Amino acid sequence: MRTPHSSRARTRTARRRRPARPVPLLAGVLLAAAVALTGCSAGGGGASSSSDKAVAPQAGGVAAGEQDTGAGDNDGKRSTAGSGAASAPQLPVNHVIRTASLTVQVKDVPKALDRARTTTEGAGGYVGEETTTRDEDSTEQTRVVLRVPVDRYDDVLTGLQGAGKLLERTAKAQDVTDQVVDVESRITSQRLSVTRIRRLMDDATKLSDVVTLEGELSRREADLEALLARQASLKDRTSLATITLTLTEKPVTVAEKDDDPGFVDAVAGGWGAFVTVLRWVALAVGAVLPFAVVAAVAVAVWLRLRRGRRRVAAGTVERD
Template structure:
């Protein structure tokens, strides 16, 4: 009887379990790989959709926006009209005026208006209007105050930035409007249309010129400050004496002044009486030369009366020549 070999199931079962384990491990790795690939695809698709929605260069725009956020906003240039008025008292107006001219010219400005007058006491007074660049406005004011004694000062500043911006915007729009009218005129074929467009062009051109004039005026007033300066002479005053008690020289000066005053009044009185004195002298001369001698002769011929009557006249003797 042949002996049968017995097969042990342990090694076969172990090999089968190992093969199954390897198979399961491979399937799970494949599933993991396929899942990871799907997620990556989904992420890439989402990113592509975001990029497509934002547009190309979105990253650069974000970076540029961050840089712009770091920079401060650009400030609009201010436009200010500056005016000032000064009243200064000086010893000599012409010399002070020469200094004012030199200061103004050195600053790059000019004198717009000048008026000179004199009061009842002969003191000179000058009023000038200066136009100087705004950059030199403060320096010119300081130099003008140093020409003499400052009596009065007023200053005013007016911000016209909004007005300047508004005029510039209106000029831009008006120029575009004029350009459109000209384009329509070039395309017009009817005479009536050309006439209407010419009238409209003339009106808009006039409006544009008015806006340009406003712009020029604002530019002139904002670029050049206006200073009105009044110069007046110092009134003459006698120097006060250091000592209140008058001295010898003061007494002599006072006496001499009184003597001159008296002599002046005497001369005035003599001049006033002289015509009458000349007339009286003429009357006296005529009296002594003509009237008085005749009266004397008449008195000598007339006998003097007595208490008993007039004296008898002597009769001539007989045989005399009187007979």
């Protein structure tokens, strides 16, 4: 049961606590006034404080939201573009062996050869092989093999064929991309295999195991060296194009012939056939002549012996 004394005590306590309520309200008013003064001083000076940053979104929430949305869209586009550029697949590199053969008629072979050397060396290439010959008419002809970088192949080829009169040109391109990829893959596998064998040799304790592993290691290292040599050859042939240049001073002439033969052609053909038959007959007689001489000598000796026997027989009959 509640006594009158306890209720009176509670009433007094409540009366004592009621005057304390205006204190938080007064503190809030003072804080708001300080914030307002700070905002005014910051706005007049052109600087922004942390309070401004807290209030600004509330004052211009719609505009700030629109700006943030736009910025987010731009960032999203940039990130999408960046990820697309990063994830774009790389185009495969084609490995092609390029070779060409040129026959050019020039007035002076040595000068043209010097120009060809200069053009090749200027493009970063070199002269691989050179052969010079002279025919019975003292006409000089030079055959030279040039190695030039693939990216300068077309330029060098155009320069060489423009050194004189182009008589013949042959160009060839062979795609060896599959071979290059296959060799690279096999080299990677072979290197891993050699590494495994060496680890097994380190862990081996028996002499028989060591001997077996050494033989296997030698075989696999030999296979690896062969693959590396093939890779180097493919790299050399794909990085440097080969141009075989033939320089000659003698023009190449081709006799023009009519499709329908005439009387003169028939006579010439018959005479050629007759001469051919006589030639074969002469060859046959020449081949048979030694045997015929030996046979004639043998027949003459046999006839003399027979005559001598007949004379001896006839003399014997007369004596009888």
